[in-house]
Amino acid sequence: MPKKIHAAKTQPYHHGDLRRALIETALRLVTEDQDWAFSLREVARRAGVSHRAPYNHFPEKLDLLAATAVVGFERLRDGMRRAMVGIDDPEALLVAICRTYVCLGLDNPALYRLMFGPALSDSGSVDRPTVASLAGAEARAVLKDVILLGARAGVFAVSPDDPQDAFLTAMSVWSAVHGLTMLAIDRIPHSDLPTDELIDKLLRMVVAGLRRSPPNGRAGRQAIRSGIAASARPAFRPAGTTRGKGRK
Amino acid sequence: MPKKIHAAKTQPYHHGDLRRALIETALRLVTEDQDWAFSLREVARRAGVSHRAPYNHFPEKLDLLAATAVVGFERLRDGMRRAMVGIDDPEALLVAICRTYVCLGLDNPALYRLMFGPALSDSGSVDRPTVASLAGAEARAVLKDVILLGARAGVFAVSPDDPQDAFLTAMSVWSAVHGLTMLAIDRIPHSDLPTDELIDKLLRMVVAGLRRSPPNGRAGRQAIRSGIAASARPAFRPAGTTRGKGRK
DNA sequence: ATTTAATGTTTACAACGGATACATCTTGGT
DNA sequence: ACCAAGATGTATCCGTTGTAAACATTAAAT
Structure with missing residues (x-):
């Protein structure tokens, strides 16, 4: 039986894309607590899944x-x-x-x-x-x-x-x-x-x-x-292209 | 009654001077594990005291x-x-x-x-x-x-x-x-x-x-x-004292 | 010597990380 | 359209942890 008739947007897959949700939650927790001592269970809780679910994505x-x-x-x-x-x-x-x-x-x-x-x-x-x-x-x-x-x-x-x-x-x-x-x-x-x-x-x-x-x-x-700040020294620029090799 | 007759060096007080022992143990654990995720109980264990003893010295x-x-x-x-x-x-x-x-x-x-x-x-x-x-x-x-x-x-x-x-x-x-x-x-x-x-x-x-x-x-x-030893540019030196309110 | 404060132990508990077993969904081959 | 296989999530369990309360022991002050 089709199950996602009326809740089509939140759960594309089984639950949603956990993993991203977990990372985002962890990010928020790190930011809030200013520490990463929070429990994995807390992350799962906030993501709305069982405390064991995260282990499917992170060993x-x-x-x-x-x-x-x-x-x-x-x-x-x-x-x-x-x-x-x-x-x-x-x-x-x-x-x-x-x-x-x-x-x-x-x-x-x-x-x-x-x-x-x-x-x-x-x-x-x-x-x-x-x-x-x-x-x-x-x-x-x-x-x-x-x-x-x-x-x-x-x-x-x-x-x-x-x-x-x-x-x-x-x-x-x-x-x-x-x-x-x-x-x-x-x-x-x-x-x-x-x-x-x-x-x-x-x-x-x-x-x-x-x-x-x-x-x-x-x-x-x-x-x-000395704070005098040689301000501006007009930037000396090499030939046009800056061709750069700029590497990643 | 004198109590430290034959074990004079190790136990000046009740048990010894815990606190120092705890810190030393923690130090050793940090060094060994290269992490401070060890348990307080482990510290107590190594120090030879009950797992609750450390709380007398550290909240x-x-x-x-x-x-x-x-x-x-x-x-x-x-x-x-x-x-x-x-x-x-x-x-x-x-x-x-x-x-x-x-x-x-x-x-x-x-x-x-x-x-x-x-x-x-x-x-x-x-x-x-x-x-x-x-x-x-x-x-x-x-x-x-x-x-x-x-x-x-x-x-x-x-x-x-x-x-x-x-x-x-x-x-x-x-x-x-x-x-x-x-x-x-x-x-x-x-x-x-x-x-x-x-x-x-x-x-x-x-x-x-x-x-x-x-x-x-x-x-x-x-x-x-540059290792090349930039030879020359005679260093410009502000007048003697550098009184300059200098830099940083 | 008796009280007191410091120190250590025992017991207890909820929460945690992680394992095992099981349920459910998505998908891909036919 | 079906069904097996794998991916994903849940329920339950275990040993360990941080920390609290109650109790015991000892050193020190009176």
Whole structure:
């Protein structure tokens, strides 16, 4: 007997598409509780299924958490990409990306911590850490691409053809941004200035540190550092296409 | 009646000094399992007491974890201080401290994560986060002192008399080191060079970034980074005092 | 020496993660 | 159109957990 005559929209399959529902519920719980200590049963309860149902989609609790973390990484990547639109200057691009990164972390500290937490990096499962580090790599790639772009544009003191140089630079920026995010999450120890401003200053400092010495002979880092902000240095742009190789 | 005639060392009190024993056990468990998901009962079991005994010393499990994290911070602080002995040059000092920091984190990733985990920064308890952030501040102070020392010695581009400048600088270094530690813990994405070397390169890069332009006119950061030694651009130096309200 | 507060034990309970067995639905081959 | 097979969800069970209450023991203060 046909059963979905009048309730056609909610249950396409057996129950609905659990899995997505479970991940979304977990996401909401992480956000609400700012912790991932909630019980799997609670997730099932909120999703309206029996407490055993989730095990059909995730072998164990950690796998749900890992899937949740992956969504976090996707949001991070997408957010950074969105932050890029309309900006051409590599340095401004980098600052925009980094600021978005930190803000996303501050928006949902528990999710951010989950992404870098023990659920994914340790563990015994074969694919759990793998899929997560893939997601992380994708986000990292956005950053590396911008750095390469800046390098090719001659703005950053990175040789575009030396992969190790680019790698190290990306790592250094990533480290600083990641650390800054964590510190911000943990409420930076009594600072005089507001958090936003502090983050801004620190980010500019980091990015300015990448600058190749500008033509006016002033060392980039110090210039920004003193707040005088060599504003605008008109972005020097390489030949048109930006042809980029831009990698994922 | 004297009771500690023949078992004088182990049981000064009722059972012994639990609390310390509990913290030590928790520490060992965190290290062994590389996770703090172990049960409080397991801790009690290993300490040789009933599963309810720990509650006489810690209101709930999170409090034990917090106390454990505090020990982690103390170790961090002590380790950094130990790394300082015998070194005079501020830059070498800073590098030594940072390397120790990263290594301690790598030695016991789970403990490191616990220190910056949700057990301490969120939570509702009043003193749990407080005591932990105090411990963190102590460790941070070591770093700040060295930076101030370098500033006073004229090695770092920080004005020793501007507290905000020193603060921002310390934050930037702390961010970079903290982020690097995390990244290293999570197994830095396929790097060509060995982890040790990578950490070393990155740390030197960070510390060199603080350098006040040395007399030979070489810009510290670029020189290190590109390895090519950017020869020349004579470093522009603001008038003597750097009075500059400096940067960070 | 007796009281008291600190410390540890026993017992109890609801909730949890996870396993096994079973029910139901979707689907794909015929 | 049918039916077997697999995917999905439910009911029940088990050992363990975090935590509470009541009770016991000991160290210290009086």
